[in-house]
Amino acid sequence: MSTAAADRPKPLANYPFLREAGGLLFLSGVSARQKDGTIAGVSRQAGEAIYDVAEQFRAIVTNITETLRAVDGRLSDLVDVTIFLTDMAYYPAMNCEYNKWFGPDGPARTTVGVRQLPHPDMVVELKVVARRPD
Numbered sequence: 854m855s856t857a858a859a860d861r862p863k864p865l866a867n868y869p870f871l872r873e874a875g876g877l878l879f880l881s882g883v884s885a886r887q888k889d890g891t892i893a894g895v896s897r898q899a900g901e902a903i904y905d906v907a908e909q910f911r912a913i914v915t916n917i918t919e920t921l922r923a924v925d926g927r928l929s930d931l932v933d934v935t936i937f938l939t940d941m942a943y944y945p946a947m948n949c950e951y952n953k954w955f956g957p958d959g960p961a962r963t964t965v966g967v968r969q970l971p972h973p974d975m976v977v978e979l980k981v982v983a984r985r986p987d
C-alpha cells in the first residue's frame with residue numbers, strides 16, 4: 854500500500870507515512886509540520902515562542918486526513934489515537950479541539966506527557982491506527 858500521493862511534507866526521517874498489517878493501518882507519528890517545513894500554531898513575540906495547541910491539533914488532523922485519503926481512507930476509520938503533549942497544561946485546550954473531531958463513538962484514546970518531540974516547536978503529536986478501508 855503506497856502513500857506516495859499523500860499531500861504532506863516528506864517524513865522527517867527514514868520511515869513510511871504508514872504501514873499496513875492485519876487489516877489495520879499504522880500511521881507514523883504525525884505533527885503539525887506543514888508542506889513548507891514550518892510548524893503550524895507557533896508565533897513569536899519579542900523572540901518568545903507562543904504555542905497554539907488547538908491550531909497544531911487541527912494541522913495534525915489535516916495531515917492525518919491527507920495520509921488516509923491517499924489510501925482511500927478517512928478520519929472515521931481511526932480506531933486508536935495516542936496523543937503526546939509536551940506539557941499537560943495544554944490538555945484542556947487540546948480536549949476542546951479534540952471534541953470537535955472525535956467523541957465517545959470515535960477512536961480509543963490515550964494521552965501522555967513527554968519531555969520533547971522531534972522539533973522544539975512541536976507541542977503535540979499524534980500516533981494513530983485506522984481500520985483499512987474496504
Ligand SMILES: N/C(=C\C=C\C(=O)O)C(=O)O
Nearest residue numbers: 865881882883884886971
Ligand atoms: N514520526 C516521527 C516524526 C514526525 C514528524 C512529523 O510528522 O512532522 C519520528 O521521528 O518518528
